Amino acid sequence: MSDTAVDTRTKTYFFLSYAHTAPLADARQAPVDHWVKALFDDLSDAVREAGARSPSREVGFFDGLVAAGEDSRERITDALGEAEVFVPLCSRGYFSMSWPGREWSCFTSRLIGRPGEQVRRHIAPVLWAPLSRSQRMPGDVDPLRLAPDRREYTDNGLRALNMLSRYRPTYRDVIGRLAREIVTAVRECPLGTAKVRPVNAFPSAFHGQDTTEDFAVVVAAPTTDTLPDGREDGAYGTRATDWRPFGDREQLSLADHAVGIAERLSFSTRVLAAADAGRIPAHTPAVVLIDPWVTRDPKQLADLRRMFEGERGRWTLPLIVLDRADHQSEGDRTRLLDDVERVLADAGALTSETAQRGARGVASMEEFAEVMPVWVTEAERQYITHSGDLRPSEKAPPGGGRGIREPDGTRERP
Known part of the structure; x- marks a missing residue:
C-alpha cells in the first residue's frame, strides 16, 4: 500500500528530473543548466499545444522555477506530489547522483499498488545523453521507446539534438511525441495529487542498480x-x-x-x-x-x-x-x-x-x-x-580524482 493520501485534483502535467545535486540554500544554488531550461520551455509549449488544460500556475515543473527565498525542498516535494507524469532526463550522470534517485523514489511512492501499465504511463523517460551499455534503470523503463525510429535520438540523446541546429526537426518531433504521451496519460489515466513525505527522506531509487555510492x-x-x-x-x-x-x-x-x-x-x-x-x-x-x-x-x-x-x-x-x-x-x-x-x-x-x-x-x-x-x-x-x-x-587516474563531470553527467577521460 502507498503511504500517500490521494485527491483528484490535477495540478501539474509533468515534473522534469535531471542530473544535478541536492539543491542548496538560495545563495549557493548552482545556475540552471541552459539546455535543461530550454527543454522545459519547449516541452511546456508542446504540452499546451497537445491540449493541456491545467488549472495550475505551470503546465510543468522543474527546480529552476523555485523562486529566491522559497524553501526549495518543500517546493520540490509539493511538485512531486502534484505532477501527473515524471520525466527523467536519462544520462550516466543522472544515475550516478543520489538526488535524482530521491526524486524518482518520491514520485513512484504514489504508484505503489498500481498495475505495471499504469506505472509506465506515468513515467516518461527521455534519453538525454548516451548511457553505458551495462546501464540498468529501475523497473520497466526504456528511454529509447519514445522514438525508436529516430536514429539521431537513440544514438545521441535529446540534448545533442537540441544543441545542433541541423537536428532541430528531429528534436521537435521527439518533443511532440513526449507531449502527446503526457497529455494522453493525464486524460486516460489521471493520477491525481498526493501528500508525499519530504523528498530528502527517501532513499535513492538507484541503490542496488549499476551505480553504487562511492x-x-x-x-x-x-x-x-x-x-x-x-x-x-x-x-x-x-x-x-x-x-x-x-x-x-x-x-x-x-x-x-x-x-x-x-x-x-x-x-x-x-x-x-x-x-x-x-x-x-x-x-x-x-x-x-x-x-x-x-x-x-x-x-x-x-x-x-x-x-x-x-x-x-x-x-x-x-x-x-x-x-x-x-x-x-x-x-x-x-x-x-x-x-x-x-x-x-x-x-x-x-x-x-x-x-x-x-x-x-x-x-x-x-x-x-x-x-x-x-x-x-x-x-x-x-x-x-x-x-x-x-x-x-x-584506482583514481593519474593526478587524483575521478575525472571531470561533463554537463551531461559523463566524465571526461583523464
Missing part, C-alpha cells in the same frame, strides 16, 4: 529525542541527519550541504546517522560530521567510536562543527572540543594531518564550505593508499 557522509549528532538536558532543540530534528548547526541561517541540513559538495566532486554519496553506519560497506570512504554535544550521551559516543574501528577507520575522517555564534556553547566550547578530540584519539582516528585538523573543528558555514572538499578528496586518497583490495580499474 562516498558516505555520516552524522554524529543528537536528535530532538536524545538532546542533553538543557540543550535547545532549534538545530535538531527527528533524525541525526537533520542537524543544522548554524540554525536559521541555513535552510538545509549540514549533511545536505556535504552531499552537494561531494557530488559536485563526482562522488555518488550516501547519508547516514552514526547509529546506522554499520550499513556502509567497509570499502567506502567517509567523512563524519560531529556535533560535540554527542559527548554527553554514552550511546552516541559508542556509535561515534565504531566509525573508526578496523581498516575502515583509515579512510574515515572526522570533522567537528561547532557554531561560534551558538550561545549555549560559549562557556563550554574548549571543553566540548577537547572531549571529542580525546574520544577520537582513543579510537585511533587522528592518524593523519587532515583528521587532526578536523578535530580542531570549524565554526562557520564559510569554513565548512572551504574545508569539506578537502576532506572528501583526502578520504578517498587515504582509501586508495591503504586499501589492499582495490582492483586496478577502481
Whole structure:
C-alpha cells in the first residue's frame, strides 16, 4: 500500500528530473543548466499545444522555477506530489547522483499498488545523453521507446539534438511525441495529487542498480529525542541527519550541504546517522560530521567510536562543527572540543594531518564550505593508499580524482 493520501485534483502535467545535486540554500544554488531550461520551455509549449488544460500556475515543473527565498525542498516535494507524469532526463550522470534517485523514489511512492501499465504511463523517460551499455534503470523503463525510429535520438540523446541546429526537426518531433504521451496519460489515466513525505527522506531509487555510492557522509549528532538536558532543540530534528548547526541561517541540513559538495566532486554519496553506519560497506570512504554535544550521551559516543574501528577507520575522517555564534556553547566550547578530540584519539582516528585538523573543528558555514572538499578528496586518497583490495580499474587516474563531470553527467577521460 502507498503511504500517500490521494485527491483528484490535477495540478501539474509533468515534473522534469535531471542530473544535478541536492539543491542548496538560495545563495549557493548552482545556475540552471541552459539546455535543461530550454527543454522545459519547449516541452511546456508542446504540452499546451497537445491540449493541456491545467488549472495550475505551470503546465510543468522543474527546480529552476523555485523562486529566491522559497524553501526549495518543500517546493520540490509539493511538485512531486502534484505532477501527473515524471520525466527523467536519462544520462550516466543522472544515475550516478543520489538526488535524482530521491526524486524518482518520491514520485513512484504514489504508484505503489498500481498495475505495471499504469506505472509506465506515468513515467516518461527521455534519453538525454548516451548511457553505458551495462546501464540498468529501475523497473520497466526504456528511454529509447519514445522514438525508436529516430536514429539521431537513440544514438545521441535529446540534448545533442537540441544543441545542433541541423537536428532541430528531429528534436521537435521527439518533443511532440513526449507531449502527446503526457497529455494522453493525464486524460486516460489521471493520477491525481498526493501528500508525499519530504523528498530528502527517501532513499535513492538507484541503490542496488549499476551505480553504487562511492562516498558516505555520516552524522554524529543528537536528535530532538536524545538532546542533553538543557540543550535547545532549534538545530535538531527527528533524525541525526537533520542537524543544522548554524540554525536559521541555513535552510538545509549540514549533511545536505556535504552531499552537494561531494557530488559536485563526482562522488555518488550516501547519508547516514552514526547509529546506522554499520550499513556502509567497509570499502567506502567517509567523512563524519560531529556535533560535540554527542559527548554527553554514552550511546552516541559508542556509535561515534565504531566509525573508526578496523581498516575502515583509515579512510574515515572526522570533522567537528561547532557554531561560534551558538550561545549555549560559549562557556563550554574548549571543553566540548577537547572531549571529542580525546574520544577520537582513543579510537585511533587522528592518524593523519587532515583528521587532526578536523578535530580542531570549524565554526562557520564559510569554513565548512572551504574545508569539506578537502576532506572528501583526502578520504578517498587515504582509501586508495591503504586499501589492499582495490582492483586496478577502481584506482583514481593519474593526478587524483575521478575525472571531470561533463554537463551531461559523463566524465571526461583523464
